[in-house]
Amino acid sequence: MTTINISLPKSMYEDAKKMLESKGYASISELVRDALRKTLYRKEELTVNGFTKEFEDEVLKAASEREEDDFVLETEEDINNYFRYLKLPSKKK
Numbered sequence: 001m002t003t004i005n006i007s008l009p010k011s012m013y014e015d016a017k018k019m020l021e022s023k024g025y026a027s028i029s030e031l032v033r034d035a036l037r038k039t040l041y042r043k044e045e046l047t048v049n050g051f052t053k054e055f056e057d058e059v060l061k062a063a064s065e066r067e068e069d070d071f072v073l074e075t076e077e078d079i080n081n082y083f084r085y086l087k088l089p090s091k092k093k
Contacts, residue, residue, distance in 0.1 A: 006032070 008016070016028055025031045037050055047056045073079045 016031055047053055073082055
């Protein structure tokens with residue numbers, strides 16, 4: 001990741017802050033990255049999530065790899081049992 005500084009007219013900065021709320025951006029940086037993606041990469045080259053296909057494939061591959069201590073809740077019953085377990089009071093010694 002590289003950090004840059006930019007200068008904006010005050011009115012543009014204020015408009016960007018308003019857009020954060022209305023469009024659901026978490027930060028000005030996220031808004032700028034999204035605008036750059038749309039400018040740098042042609043629309044047809046981006047996935048529906050706004051990423052290049054190669055980047056999205058890497059993210060999806062990494063997300064699908066299991067960690068050593070991962071466990072999978074495969075059924076609705078598994079999920080319900082897990083949340084019941086979380087609600088159990090801890091046993092005092």
